Amino acid sequence: MRTIDDRYELRTMLGQGSMGQVWHAWDGELKRSIAIKLIRPDQLIGPQSQSLTVDEIVARFRREAELGARFTHPNIPVLLDAQFRGSPKDYYMVWELVLGRDLGQLLQSERRLPTEQALSVARQTAEVLHRLHADPVIHRDLKPANIMVTDDGRVKVLDLGVAAVFGADHPRLTRAGQLLGTVAYMAPEQFGGTIVPQTDLYALGCLLYEMLAGEPPFTGDAATVMAGHHHRSPLPLSDLRPELEADIAALVMDLLAKDADHRPVSARTVLDRLAPHCKPITAAAAQGSSPPRDADGSSPVTSALVVSAPAQSTPALSVEIRMGQALALYDAGRFGHALPLYADLAAELTAAGADRAAEAGDCRAKAAYCHLRLGNRQQALADYQSLADAFSKEDPADAFVLDVRCRLGILQEAAGQSEAALETLANLYPLLVAQLGRNAEQSTEVRTALNRLRSAPRS
Template sequence: MGDVWRAYDTVLDRPVAVKRIRPQAITSPALAEEFAKRFQREARITARIQHPGVPQVYDAVLDEDSHERLFLVMELVDGVTLTSYIAPQRPLPVSWAAAVAAQVATVLSYAHDVPVIHRDLKPSNILVARDGTVKVLDFGIAAILRTDVTKLTATGSPIGTYQYMSPEQVRGGRITPQADLYALGCVLHELLGGQLLFEAESEYLLMFQHVNAAPTPLRQLRADVPAALEELVLDLLRKAPESRPADTQEVYARLLPFLPPPGHAPEPGEAVPAGAPDPTALFRRPYAPRARTAQSGGPAIGSGADAPAPPLVPPVLAEVNAGIEEAYEHSEALLEEERFAQAAEVLAEAIEPAARAFGSESRKVLGLRRNRAAVQLLGGDYRAALPEFETLADAYARISGPTSEPARACRAQAARCRAELGQVTDALAELQGVLNVVRNVDSDVSEEAVELRHNIGMLLLAQARTVEAREVLEPLYQDLCMVFGPEDETAVETAEALALIRLDLDGPAST
């Protein structure tokens, strides 16, 4: 029924998800009305479930007179749905699957407290973010539990996905939170067994199996599943709602024995799938600080992994050049509005085609990457800019020499990022190293040298190393007055810093 677009919040300069009704899905007035109601319900219900496992709704445009203007602006989650990790030949670790199920149960407990039932829980609606947080998506067909609730469907047919539909949903009976527990049982069975709970050639046969067929016990599919976990899954899949666990709190309690305790390192058999996020991390290190980022080591430019691109014909090269020019123009327009994150992404989108066309260490590609890193620095994204500047400095040193202007500039920018990230000692050492090079190849009062000397002096001052700061800033001020005059902006800033230093060192009488 809908499309999800990656978009930008132009006020707060952040990526968001925009969910809108697909116009071609509206084939009748009844469907149009149903979809409008679903969007309104999703906006209101999702906003009411206050849990980090439910993507936030930032805004909703619900124009009843125009179905072209029905959309939600939501949190953009960087992650992958469970569907990507399910494969018969690649069984998931028990703790991995249990951690996903425990997080989903937690989300459902908050939803059921509203009270809301999801009604369409399935792997494609469960996303694992990069940090291991599990997100439950798409409350668009959720039902608010109240006596006057009416079916949200224009056809009167059951709502949900047949592979995960509880027997009472299939029959069209009264829906309770136990329907979500049945769906969670289907999902957990699939995560551990690597295949759908029931498979059939038609929707009718699938519905028949959910109502009448017994599920295959998990230990018949893989022997390493603990007996108690198999029993929990079978209890979740009971045909009668009242025979299932009482609530999500009971499900969570029965999953606890299969979750790693705080501080517990993964066992050899608990390794997460290659490249997959680790949902057990939230239990191993609850409320942990974010992981430290590497000191350096951004993506290598021109590494051996880069396959040489085939030669491109002139029309294609012209198209790539036009794309580069358009990226620069677009990013500059965004910078004027201080939309730094989007400006950086616009430049990033031009890098890959440019690298294929001209080579990963071509002047055009390095220029795009340097501009993107500069935009990230301007926007305060120092963690992203630092490794990029360091990688660029190494590339320019190979191509143009370690004392070349671009190599020096990138090293200085990397040092400024380090200073902003609190790595002041390393930043000072790197800035001093660049300044020594500049002094050998240019004047001590060149624009580059003056900026470096000023950066060093102000960093020393910020560290309360006032004696050293004064030794740097006093000769700098004299040079600035002689070359540029005392009204120069940097000269004025340096004079103000020296006045503060004198107050600190000698007391008010000496000023």
């Protein structure tokens, strides 16, 4: 029997995916059962799954460990240890051992789940998404095999190995054209390489539909399923489960909207819509689990379904200190945490009058960008339009005004406002070239968008 580092004794393989193996193991020092994840040996030699190179597999393995250490949540397994010394064949992660069945096994034996159980699984999964998306981290591969259900009904969301992480501290690991995810649960935009928080909500809709209907929204070969995600509507849940309450059926269909902007705006919204149909979680039911916390000990996200102690009032920090805090979160890509700070600062600085108008505008712009990165494109569009209007009399070549108008035009195009986008970007492009040069990133982005708009058929 293989032993790792003279401490962890591998006993039984619990499963394996495209990149890793998970083993039931024994911790000889602390005398407890654990789960150990290793990189699959066959992935370190010869052809790799999904065209991933060894370096990419190693990078994703490390990323999963980093995220495991970053998030503390009752519905995410606890990372206990990790080792990245030496050769990749020696790398491992030590996780809390979760006993139960994954959702795929549960559905295979039960086919359909009772409504109460299906909603409980959905709610607990949405709790995890609410926590992840606040940074934002996009899971990107929600599927039955990654949802573990314990005998007492608790859910653990597994496998952050292909998660998309935003922020300057987290390099992009997905190459252009590389498709990551599981086709039966992938949102339409995911096939084109676009990932937003609502991408995970679509997958949650697929899971909830399958739990209630007994099969995923679309079945068949990969091409048929892909076409279904893009062009077809699934059979109405009201036909398959007539006893289902209308607002639950409506929530599932909203989650399965083809356009990400037409889905619920956030996992928080999903939780609010599920709340009337789910039993509240008490401290006892959570078995003493603490609210989700960041690596720095803060607790930015608390579900309405969790009983929380009332907040203690604290003296207000100065504007300068709060701006520094917001900027640190913003630069780290933690947009869900930066957004409320910038929203409060923008309101406070606007009220302070003309002397702080420039700072207020910067905070408004950063809040709008947070909305954009969090997938709230309609709100971002409205915010950038408001900013463009407010600063319309400023120097059009000012760097701040250029950036606002650039983001406004790109969002107008994405929202299907072709005429407005063409006007915004056509007036903007000469100024960008004059100020930044034709090869600057913004100039290139606007030029590409203008060429798309001019070549698109007119209605």
